[in-house]
Every structure is written in C-alpha cells, then in structure tokens.
Amino acid sequence: MSKTVKVMLCPSSSGPYLDNLSRELRAQGIEVTLIPWFGKQMPYSILRLIWSRLNGFRVLHINWMPFNRFWQLRFTTRLCDLLGLKVVWTIHNLVPHRTQFGSTERDEAAMRTMFAWADRGVVHSTRAKEAAMSKYGDALPLDVIHHGSYVDQVEPVDPVEARRKLGVPEDRLVVLMLGPNRWNKGIRAYLETVSRLPVGYIGLVAGACPDPAIRKTIIDHQERYPDKFMLDLRRLSGGEIADYYAASDILLMPFEWVTTSGTVIEALSHARPVMTTDKGDMYEWVREGETGFLVDSIDDMVSTLSGLTRDEARRMGANGRELASRRTWADSAHQYAGIYLDLERDG
Known part of the structure; x- marks a missing residue:
C-alpha cells in the first residue's frame, strides 16, 4: 500500500487471534498499536486511546466486547466520537459466552x-453474517473474513511418546475435551457420550476448569466411570496442549451454542478430526466424513464414535490440517487492511 495504514487493536492481550493478526498486519506494513481492555485498565486504556489518536491513529479495531461495565462501553463510544475515530468490530460471538454486564438483557x-x-463489522462466516443481520438488523456493513488457523505454529508431536508421557493406554481410542470452562461447550453431552461408549474408548478431559459446578460434574462422572475418563483440570502450557492433541484420536466438542471456536480450529491444525454440533461457523471447518462429524444428538455421537477406527480418524485429521492450512493469517490481514484503508479514506 502506498500510504502507511495505522490501526489500534483492542484488547491488547486476548490470546492467539490478536497475536497472529497483529504480527501479520505488521508484516504487511500496517502500523499497529495495542489498546488494553477497558476494564481494570480503564484509565490507562483511555490514555492510550487518546495518545494514539494524537499520534495519527484514526481507526480502532475492537474484538469481542472488551468492557467490564456498561458505563465503560458508553464512555468509550462517546470519547471515540469526540476523537473522530472510525471503528471496526470483529464479532467473534453473537452473544457473550457468559453473562458479561449483569443480565442477558443488558448483554x-x-x-x-x-x-x-461500529462503522464496519467483521464475522467469520456467511451463516454468522446472516444470523447477525437477523438478530441485530442490517444497518452495520458486515464483511466475512475467515478465522486464521494455527498450522504454521504447530510442532508435530509423536503420538506414542505423548501417550507414554501422559499415561494414556496405547490400545484405547481417545476422545478429547479440551478447555472445559463453559457449559456451552457441551460438557454434559460429552460426559454422557463417553460414559456410554464400549470398552476400548477413553475420554480425556484436559485444561483449566475454574467453574466449581463444571468441575464437580466432571469429577463425579470420573468417579462413577473410573475406566472411562482421565482428567487434568489445570491450566496447560502450549507444549502440554500439543501433547494432549497428539495423544488423542478425535476432539469431541458438542456445543450447545457457539459462533466461532478457536479450539476446533486448533484441533484441525494439529491434524485431529472434530466431532461437534452444526452451530455457528462449525460447518466451515467440520466437513462431514472428511474432517470430522456434525451431530445433533448424544445417540448420534455414541453411534458414530463406536464405529470410528484410528485409521479413519487419522485420515480425517490429515484432511482437517490441509483445510486449516488454506485459512491463512496473511489472507485475513490483507482483508482487514483493506477495511482500515477504506475507513481512513472515508474519514
């Protein structure tokens, strides 16, 4: 691009999506500065916003809803209007994962x-665009930009070594649930499905579980079916996450509702197939019988998993990794850069 495009990305630290996007934007010549979450860092985030505007930044790219209180959202919208900022909003979720502003009505x-x-909105699939317009109207122009994958950041791990390290029996077909931190991930359905699988299957539940009710439910099932579940309910490092994917045969994430799932994309990037429900963007990533399975009941999950072989799982995992490799951060960043440039011109 002939002129340097500048963008403020917010929030400044929310995991791999913004880490990857900011890196690729910079690689393409976009000047990026980061604005912290408008919560506990509210005074600092406001100062960063004003400072950035004084230094020539005119576009603010918001992800999720980075506010802890409704008044913070209102204050920030008014300040941005006063500063003459243009706003891009990536709508990762059509409703918050959990109650964010005190009630579903306030959310x-x-x-x-x-x-x-917002002046422009971004979603990750045509279905999400249609759902957003149906629920919230069509006043906001929406672009579809695919979520990038993590193929380039995945270090291959030997499955046999991973199972040895984690104590997972080599002869079991492993059904993974990673990050059991919210009910909407289908935790109850996962637990019931695994408990009904025949001999030779084991459920591996790994990752931080800060919700006491979810933790109790998982532990109760493990105590009731000790031969069916292995648990590791702590915060995992990147290397440990890679080990769990390597040790598994398939990720089961039967969402009750979802818009976009980074975990599903991560699993495919690790060459592991995914079984999930046909919600949100899942159809964009999970192709029936090719990269995994789309199911709509516990009976379907039990029946399909009971007939799954490791060879079939490996074939679908390879297909999933190939699909993920085509969804690059370079493409996403290029599309975002076009939006930023349009808004700078309009301003």
Missing part, C-alpha cells in the same frame, strides 16, 4: 450499542 443492549457504534 443484548450492549451488543446493540456495539452494532450502532
């Missing part, structure tokens, strides 16, 4: 405020 009001505030 919906916050979403509507965001839709009214």
Whole structure:
C-alpha cells in the first residue's frame, strides 16, 4: 500500500487471534498499536486511546466486547466520537459466552450499542453474517473474513511418546475435551457420550476448569466411570496442549451454542478430526466424513464414535490440517487492511 495504514487493536492481550493478526498486519506494513481492555485498565486504556489518536491513529479495531461495565462501553463510544475515530468490530460471538454486564438483557443492549457504534463489522462466516443481520438488523456493513488457523505454529508431536508421557493406554481410542470452562461447550453431552461408549474408548478431559459446578460434574462422572475418563483440570502450557492433541484420536466438542471456536480450529491444525454440533461457523471447518462429524444428538455421537477406527480418524485429521492450512493469517490481514484503508479514506 502506498500510504502507511495505522490501526489500534483492542484488547491488547486476548490470546492467539490478536497475536497472529497483529504480527501479520505488521508484516504487511500496517502500523499497529495495542489498546488494553477497558476494564481494570480503564484509565490507562483511555490514555492510550487518546495518545494514539494524537499520534495519527484514526481507526480502532475492537474484538469481542472488551468492557467490564456498561458505563465503560458508553464512555468509550462517546470519547471515540469526540476523537473522530472510525471503528471496526470483529464479532467473534453473537452473544457473550457468559453473562458479561449483569443480565442477558443488558448483554443484548450492549451488543446493540456495539452494532450502532461500529462503522464496519467483521464475522467469520456467511451463516454468522446472516444470523447477525437477523438478530441485530442490517444497518452495520458486515464483511466475512475467515478465522486464521494455527498450522504454521504447530510442532508435530509423536503420538506414542505423548501417550507414554501422559499415561494414556496405547490400545484405547481417545476422545478429547479440551478447555472445559463453559457449559456451552457441551460438557454434559460429552460426559454422557463417553460414559456410554464400549470398552476400548477413553475420554480425556484436559485444561483449566475454574467453574466449581463444571468441575464437580466432571469429577463425579470420573468417579462413577473410573475406566472411562482421565482428567487434568489445570491450566496447560502450549507444549502440554500439543501433547494432549497428539495423544488423542478425535476432539469431541458438542456445543450447545457457539459462533466461532478457536479450539476446533486448533484441533484441525494439529491434524485431529472434530466431532461437534452444526452451530455457528462449525460447518466451515467440520466437513462431514472428511474432517470430522456434525451431530445433533448424544445417540448420534455414541453411534458414530463406536464405529470410528484410528485409521479413519487419522485420515480425517490429515484432511482437517490441509483445510486449516488454506485459512491463512496473511489472507485475513490483507482483508482487514483493506477495511482500515477504506475507513481512513472515508474519514
């Protein structure tokens, strides 16, 4: 691009999506500065916003809803209007994963405020675009930009060594649930499905579980079916996550509701097939019988998994990794850069 495009990315630290996007934007010549979450860092984030505007940044790219209180959202929208900022909003979720502003009604009001505030919106699939327009109206122009994958960041791990390290029996077909931190991931359905699988299958539940009710439910099932579950409910490092993918045969994440799932994309990047429900963007990543399975009941999950072989799982995993390799951060960043440039010109 002939002129240097500048963008403020917010929030400044929310995991691999913004880490990968900011790195690729910079690689393409975009000047990026980071604005912290408008919560506990509220005074500092506001100062960063004003400082960045004074230094020539005119586009703010918001991800999720990075606010702890409704008044913070209102204050920030008014300040941005006063500063003459243009706002891009990536709508990763059509509703928050959990109640964010005190009630579902206030959460919906916050979403509507965001839709009214932003100049351009981004979703990750045509289905999400249609759902957003149906729920919130068509006043906000929406672009579809695929979520990038993690293929380039995945270090291959030997499955046999991973199973040895984690104590997973080599002769079991392993059904993984990673990151059991929210009910909407289908934790109850996962536990019931694994408990009904025949001999030769084991459920591996790994990752931080801060919700006491979810933790109790998982532990109760493990105590009831000690031969069916292995648990590691702590925060995992990147290397440990890679070990768990390597030790597994398939990821089971039967979402009750979802828009986008980084875990599903991560599993495919690790060459592991995915079984999930046909919610949100899942159809974009999980191709029936090719990269995994889309199911709509526990009976379907039990029946399909009971007939799954390791060779079939490996074949679908390879297909999933190939699909993921085509969804690059370079492409995503290029599309975002076009939006930023359009807004700078309009401003």
